[in-house]
Amino acid sequence: MKRVTWFAAGMAAGAATSAYATRKVKKTARALKPSNVARGAVGRAKAKGRDVAEAVRDGRDAMRSKEAELRAQRDGDIVPVRPGQVVVLEDVRDANARRAAR
Secondary structure, three states, X not given: OHHHHHHHHHHHHHHHHHHHXXXXXXXXXXXXXXXXXXXXXXXXXXXXXXXXXXXXXXXXXXHHHHHHHXXXXXXXXXXXXXXXXXXXXXXXXXXXXXXXXX
């Protein structure tokens, strides 16, 4: 009776493993079809293109902001404050004292 039990358990484990391996191989084969590989490559290329375009936009925005800040400093205007920017203000008396000391 023990041998029959172990034989049946072995057959069940073998069948389950075989079914799992078959499913895994078929899934991998579908994923590696040329059309699916090409579709995945195109999707990744588009995503990278969007990332690059967004980085260029962010860079241009930062450039314009910094240019406006530098122009304002050069011209003696009030420096524009961007959202989320921390501005430290100094006491006017301290600034006047430093100017007088020069």
